[in-house]
Amino acid sequence: MFLKDLAAGLTVGVVALPLAMAFAIGAGASPAQGLYTAVIAGFLIAVLGGSRYQVSGPTGAFVVIIAGVITQHGMGGLITATLLAGIILVLLGVSGLGKLIKYIPYPVTTGFTTGIGLIIAGGQLKDFLGLSVPHPKAEFFERIGEVIEYGSTLSPATLGVGAGTLAAIILIRKLAPRVPAAVTAVAAAAAAVWIFRIPVETVGSKYGELPGGFPAPILPDLRLATIRAVFPSALTIALLGAIESLLSAVVADGMTGDRHDAGTELTAQGLGNIAVAFFGGIPATGAIARTATNIKNGARSPVSSIIHSLVLLAFALFLSKAASAIPLAGLSAVLLVVAWDMSELPRFLGMRRAPKSDLAVMLTTFALTVAIDLTVAVQVGMLLAVFLFLRRTSETSSVNSIRELLESEEYDSSDDPEALGRKVVPEGCEVYEIEGPFFFGTADLLQETLADLEKPPKVFILRLRKVPAVDATGLNALAAFHKYCRRHGTTLILSGVRDQPRRALESFGLAEAIGAENILPHIDVALARAASVLAAAKADGGAKAEAEAAERLPVGPKGIGMPK
Secondary structure (H helix, E strand, O other): OHHHHHHHHHHHHHHHHHHHHHHHHHHOOOHHHHHHHHHHHHHHHHHHOOOOOOOEEOOHHHHHHHHHHHHHHHHHHHHHHHHHHHHHHHHHHHHOHHHHHHHOOHHHHHHHHHHHHHHHHHHHHHHHHOOOOOOOOOOHHHHHHHHHHOHHHOOHHHHHHHHHHHHHHHHHHHHOOOOOHHHHHHHHHHHHHHHOOOOOOEHHHHHOOOOOOOOOOOOOOOOHHHHHHHHHHHHHHHHHHHHHHHHHHHHHHHHHOOOOOHHHHHHHHHHHHHHHHOOOOOOOEEOHHHHHHHHHOOOOOOHHHHHHHHHHHHHHHHOHHHHHOOEHHHHHHHHHHHHHHHHOHHHHHHHHHOOHHHHHHHHHHHHHHHHOOHHHHHHHHHHHHHHHHHHHHHHHOEEEEHHHHHHOOOOOOOOOOOOHHHOOOOOOEEEEEEEOOEOOOOOHHHHHHHHHOOOOOOEEEEEEEEOOOEOHHHHHHHHHHHHHHHHOOOEEEEEOOOHHHHHHHHHHOHHHHHOHHHEEOOHHHHHHHHHHHHHHHHHHHHHHHHHHHHHHOOEOOOOOEOOO
16 A cells, blocks of 8 residues: 555655646745645645545645735735635634535636636746746736737747647647656756757746755734735635635545545645745645546555655755756646636536526626636625525525415326315415525515415414425514514414424524414314314304393393393
């Protein structure tokens, strides 16, 4: 087992080297920061994580958000945001709320991942073409404008190295898929640049030779003003980190038949990012491509991911000169391939066949990602998705009059043994049924039912057998409905109340107000209760009528009522 983990770890470590540096450079950080992040986060998450095969480090999803934070708040702001994101991830993992990440709508994730891919590609054109841009901008459209404005400064040598690296990656992936395409192509490009003395910019010439050691710990900027400024970005980093790490873990489960622990994995991701922040690194998360490479090369345990980190540590300590010789055009080619993979254009274009509302959410998220920033895109996309969910829930939820349903020609009760078509509903009793979750998106349906009632009945049975859950707004609407019934002398009976709604009624105090005798488990019992209430009301009404009639009789000399 160890030998297989050793082989997998060595392979993934070599594959991760150019990626770690490329993602850091693409985000506006130094290649050394990407390398340190892969070492620290990769090691800690492998030791503490909830997936046996997860490989963690810098990924393409963070490139855009990191670049934005560095532009707005500097490197100190990024380090603080990374620390805060780590804390948020730990809280998500410990509380179990991280499991809710899987409910983020597909149109939102498709919109921002395609947008991220486009932004990454736009950010690599300068280095890929070898343009001389005096003051590079951070925004996507500004970068495209710079490519047009400074297109005349294109370097044929740089373009040749970049195009050659890109072609090599594509060919290797197609012809020899088991060979690590990125590291092979980048190594070949670095060798060609060194042998033929090609005049192109390298990691060393741009950033200086990578430091042959490990950075000393630093203390992030924890001033309240800084925390407030970077917190929205930290929240986005945590959200993206949770999405990508859990998605990567799910992919690993599918490839191996294993099962990951989501809470443990998110906690480990958080601790890894907290540690990275104290060494000046950049955000990290589970990397799908590296995790898949790890599994395909025979990984059997987290030991392979630990070895991957040790391989990168060896490069940082002893082989920094070799890493410094990598041409920037070669790393740009790697990121262009990553951008293409992330964009998943077939998925994006396939959404044109989806419902128009989903397509609108995706396009809005995509446009905001490209035109403004990822934080705004995720927030607005999620808000639109919530409104979309509420609309669809209100369309599928309903409050129906059973009498109207029975009179409808389309109503078919053959498949429902509890249908009221098979029961006897006493005169003076109305039966309505709520279908679907009764929460803030559908509570107004009950209010509409009140408005539609011409004359309040003596008994109102509300069937809740198809209501799986109720929230505070639904309870408030039900309380208002109960007050309306009391005001008009109507007895409200709840039938078929399920576990969660029953507990909610009790904790809200509504169960006591309605009365235990009026909260019944089955429609037969509810109808029997309704008949009893109606009979009592009839008896009371008869007694009252006799009393009123007696009062109207003339009184004789001895107090005996005399007929008129």
